[in-house]
Amino acid sequence: MSPDPAAPLAGEVALVTGARGRLGPVWARALEEAGAEVVAIDVDDADVTDRTSLEAVRDRLERAPSVLVNNAGIDQPPDAGAGAVLDHGEFLRVLDVNLAGAFNATLVFGEPMVAAGRGAIVNIGSLYASIAPEPGFYDHLEGFLKPPAYGASKAGLVQLTKYFARLWGPRGVRVNTLSPGGVRAEQDPQFLAKYCARVPLGRMAEPEDLTGPLVFLASEVSRYLTGHELRVDGGFTA
Ligand SMILES: NC(=O)c1ccc[n+]([C@@H]2O[C@H](COP(=O)([O-])OP(=O)(O)OC[C@H]3O[C@@H](n4cnc5c(N)ncnc54)[C@H](O)[C@@H]3O)[C@@H](O)[C@H]2O)c1
Numbered sequence: 653m654s655p656d657p658a659a660p661l662a663g664e665v666a667l668v669t670g671a672r673g674r675l676g677p678v679w680a681r682a683l684e685e686a687g688a689e690v691v692a693i694d695v696d697d698a699d700v701t702d703r704t705s706l707e708a709v710r711d712r713l714e715r716a717p718s719v720l721v722n723n724a725g726i727d728q729p730p731d732a733g734a735g736a737v738l739d740h741g742e743f744l745r746v747l748d749v750n751l752a753g754a755f756n757a758t759l760v761f762g763e764p765m766v767a768a769g770r771g772a773i774v775n776i777g778s779l780y781a782s783i784a785p786e787p788g789f790y791d792h793l794e795g796f797l798k799p800p801a802y803g804a805s806k807a808g809l810v811q812l813t814k815y816f817a818r819l820w821g822p823r824g825v826r827v828n829t830l831s832p833g834g835v836r837a838e839q840d841p842q843f844l845a846k847y848c849a850r851v852p853l854g855r856m857a858e859p860e861d862l863t864g865p866l867v868f869l870a871s872e873v874s875r876y877l878t879g880h881e882l883r884v885d886g887g888f889t890a
Pocket of ligand 1: 669670671672673674675676693694695698699700701722723724725726749753776777778779831832833834835836
């Protein structure tokens with residue numbers, strides 16, 4: 653049966669990690685508006701790098717989530733200097749949250765979906781899963797180096813998506829990546845001009861540009877889609 657276009661997630665429980673940052677509340681609101689009951693967790697409720705803390709959240713829920721949005725993510729401050737950005741420990745820390753964290757949540761909340769025979773997991777990637785940061789975007793800023801760990805973690809997440817899509821597709825659980833382009837915030841005017849000149853649609857993403865694609869991937873509207881990376885980047889990676 654096709655989902656109700658006005659409420660394609662009616663009756664579903666959706667869990668969002670990293671839900672109190674910039675995009676987390678945007679995802680939570682969109683899922684709610686699409687009819688889902690939303691469980692929004694952040695590091696104070698459960699640290700994605702600690703599987704037992706995720707299990708504790710899962711065990712407290714009255715209803716098991718049928719939608720998981722792996723949104724928790726960190727980046728290193730680009731003005732931290734090459735020493736920090738290229739540090740081994742810092743590199744591992746980013747991979748731990750962005751990649752191993754999504755792996756943990758996928759197991760903790762995805763295994764009950766497999767047992768139930770249905771579910772949808774959306775991993776929040778990035779355009780930097782596909783392309784490297786352009787150093788010229790930052791050359792007006794002294795000592796500014798975009799770290800390599802972030803893109804490596806997001807590229808890994810795309811692969812993790814494919815892994816679980818293959819493993820769990822036959823069990824009724826779909827797994828996809830939503831990779832946003834840069835989202836408009838307080839970027840400096842020079843960066844903004846250089847970045848936007850590279851985007852076919854001519855601007856950075858507004859949070860609202862991302863919500864339709866999220867609901868699409870989370871709901872039965874995309875029921876024949878799994879293992880896919882949906883790039884919502886204004887054409888940047890085209
Ligand atoms: N904002 C963008 O331009 C943009 C672009 C592409 C992709 N993304 C991705 O979207 C997601 C959200 O980005 P954002 O801009 O809202 O970032 P943000 O930093 O505002 O929010 C991230 C949230 O994750 C939480 N978090 C960090 N470590 C955690 C942990 N160990 N366990 C649980 N939660 C943890 C933080 O507390 C924070 O609330 C990230 O995965 C990011 O990589 C963002």
